[in-house]
Amino acid sequence: DTAVSQTPKYLVTQMGNDKSIKCEQNLGHDTMYWYKQDSKKFLKIMFSYNNKELIINETVPNRFSPKSPDKAHLNLHINSLELGDSAVYFCASSQVGGGDQPQHFGDGTRLSIL
């Protein structure tokens, strides 16, 4: 009965490869997010989708392409991986609201680029 689930949990790959991370939420939320956490634990928003529509894109390189097939799923595809992409990527979801709706996070995907 996991609320926000991401796969895979760990991803180790070579520079230049293309990879995808999947995220699903069963909370009935209408908004989903991707965050990146760097090696110093700093968290920053990358994307947000509301009912399958992109609403936030925070100056992320266009090698990163989110896709939301339905409001319960938000996948992240990354082309031509670079060393600087090594990080933990967190998916989250929430109900759209007045700003007080908490976001629920997945356990993260640790991406390591060799």
Next chain:
Amino acid sequence: GNSVTQMEGPVTLSEEAFLTINCTYTATGYPSLFWYVQYPGEGLQLLLKATKADDKGSNKGFEATYRKETTSFHLEKGSVQVSDSAVYFCALRIQGAQKLVFGQGTRLTINP
């Protein structure tokens, strides 16, 4: 712009000590304020929140009061346990906006 500043870590305390983790913010609108906790190897979990000035959020013995006059939301606990060892994030969300803006996180270690 909108930003959150937390006290620098790491913070190391003995069990049963009093904990304060400072958090201050700048915001262009009326923010809701949150504390999230990240246990080793896990995602972030909401610890507590406050949505307007003078609100106090509380959970699991932790408390934080939304202070508009000092733009602060300091996290406190009267007696910490080893199981409280984690990274704590202060965050804000502006009314009408979707994204959370996080502080840099504070790593807390509690020794027995």
